[in-house]
Amino acid sequence: MQLIIEQLSKTYPGGVRALDQISLVISKGMFGLLGPNGAGKSTLMRTIATLQTADSGTVRLGDIDVLNEKNRIRQILGYLPQEFGVYPRTSAVTLLMHLATLKGVGTSHRDRRDVVEALLERVNLSDVRNKAVSTFSGGMRQRFGIAQALLGDPQLLIVDEPTAGLDPGERNRFYNLLAEVGENIIVILSTHIVQDVKELCTQMAIINKGRLLYSGSPADAENLLAGKVWFQSMSKQQLAHREWKQSILSTKLVAGSPSVRIYSESDPGNGFQCATPDLEDVFFSYLSQA
Numbered sequence: 262m263q264l265i266i267e268q269l270s271k272t273y274p275g276g277v278r279a280l281d282q283i284s285l286v287i288s289k290g291m292f293g294l295l296g297p298n299g300a301g302k303s304t305l306m307r308t309i310a311t312l313q314t315a316d317s318g319t320v321r322l323g324d325i326d327v328l329n330e331k332n333r334i335r336q337i338l339g340y341l342p343q344e345f346g347v348y349p350r351t352s353a354v355t356l357l358m359h360l361a362t363l364k365g366v367g368t369s370h371r372d373r374r375d376v377v378e379a380l381l382e383r384v385n386l387s388d389v390r391n392k393a394v395s396t397f398s399g400g401m402r403q404r405f406g407i408a409q410a411l412l413g414d415p416q417l418l419i420v421d422e423p424t425a426g427l428d429p430g431e432r433n434r435f436y437n438l439l440a441e442v443g444e445n446i447i448v449i450l451s452t453h454i455v456q457d458v459k460e461l462c463t464q465m466a467i468i469n470k471g472r473l474l475y476s477g478s479p480a481d482a483e484n485l486l487a488g489k490v491w492f493q494s495m496s497k498q499q500l501a502h503r504e505w506k507q508s509i510l511s512t513k514l515v516a517g518s519p520s521v522r523i524y525s526e527s528d529p530g531n532g533f534q535c536a537t538p539d540l541e542d543v544f545f546s547y548l549s550q551a
Contacts, residue, residue, distance in 0.1 A: 262323045262416060263288050264309070264447055269318030271304055271471075279304040280315070281471040291443035293458030293465035293479070294451040295544060301471040302451040303343060306421045309449070310340045322417055322447075339410035339418040341403075343425070347394040353381065353405055354390040357412075364412050380408040384438060400431025407438060418448045424457055436460055459540045467547050474547040479540050486538035486546060492522045493533045510545040524549070 264287040271280040279301045296302050307313045309320055311331040320327035327334045348356060357377045367373040381387045384404040389397070394405055403423055410418055420439065424432045440461055442448055450461060458465050459479060467475040475482060490510065495503070500512065500519045507523040514520070522536060523529065524546050536542075 262447070264327075264417060264449075265319075265321045266305075266309075267319045269305070269308065269320065270316050271301075271308065271313075272316055278471045280308070280318075282318070283468065283471075283473050285466055285473070285476060287447055287449065287464070289445070289447055290464065291440065291448050291450060291462040293462035294449060294468065295453070295455065295458050295465055296468040297453055297548065300453075300469045302453075302468065303421055304471075305468070306340075306342075306419050306449065306451050309417075310338060310419050311335060334417075336413065337416040339412070339415035341406040341410045341418075341420045341423060343422040345406055347402075347405075349395050350393050351395075352391045353386055353394050353397075354378075356394055357381065357405075357408060360409050361412050366413050376412070380411055383411075384408045385434070398431070399426045400428070400435060403427065403431070403435055404438065407435075407442070411442065416446050418442060418446055419451070420448065421451045422453070423450070424452070424454060455541045455544050467544060469548055474550070475543070479543075482543040483538045483540060486524075486542055488535065489524055489526055490522055490536045490538045490542050491525055491529055491533040492520060492536040493531075494518050494520045508546070508549050510542050510549070 266283055266285045269280050269283045272278045283305060294302050294305065308315050309327060311327065311334060315328060322334060325333050354377060357380065358373060361367065361373045361377055366376055381390050384407055386401065386404055386408065389401070394402060397405060424435055427435060439448060439450065450457060452458065463478060465477070465479055466473060494515060495518065497519060500521065507525045507529055510522045510524055512519050512521050522542060523533065
């Protein structure tokens with residue numbers, strides 16, 4: 262089963278073009294949707310999740326017309342938005358049971374209970390099942406979010422900016438859970454964090470200002486920049502007074518000194534050394550061309 266998006270466009274009141282003829286083919290596994298804040302990622306996710314309409318274009322999952330058969334797609338859809346609220350003083354098991362009932366999971370209370378307990382075990386929240394979700398840490402709340410998104414065994418899972426605010430340990434646990442889920446279904450991971458895509462996704466797209474800039478594998482994207490990324494460490498004074506003919510991809514502090522990475526088709530000289538491209542270089546190179 263594939264998710265096929267063709268010529269999808271959306272313009273908000275005031276003329277903001279959030280999606281500009283986006284076309285993508287997404288197969289089973291982890292797919293990363295990478296872009297800066299305001300690029301149109303959440304608009305695309307919400308459109309696929311049937312939470313808002315598009316101005317034009319089509320979205321199909323197998324034989325389902327996503328934009329016109331909302332009830333059918335919702336039966337096999339899991340969605341973890343960027344931010345989600347919870348009822349105060351409601352335990353994880355009670356809230357998940359409530360959501361399972363709303364989604365029509367199981368044919369009896371016992372069936373739903375078995376599903377809920379299994380999901381809490383899967384996301385490692387069984388020991389806090391009776392604690393209020395509002396008291397959970399960021400990582401625990403995100404794991405609960407995945408549990409609710411997995412209710413009903415979805416064939417398409419949409420996850421919007423899931424690791425923002427998580428500490429490294431929580432982030433790694435969340436990575437492992439998403440990778441496990443993505444072995445059997447389509448998982449779309451929308452993020453502005455390059456490392457999320459690098460760690461998890463075999464296929465990806467970069468969008469900015471509502472336009473598709475790249476679609477393919479992270480490895481292929483890095484290979485396209487082979488021999489075209491150069492780096493040099495310099496003092497802050499040198500950086501401030503340097504005149505640049507090349508496109509600067511990024512500037513980072515390494516041991517207190519700026520390390521500058523630039524894009525150049527040929528050796529720029531002036532002390533620059535050829536670097537092995539990474540996905541962050543890819544990201545910034547496409548943004549600089551947009």
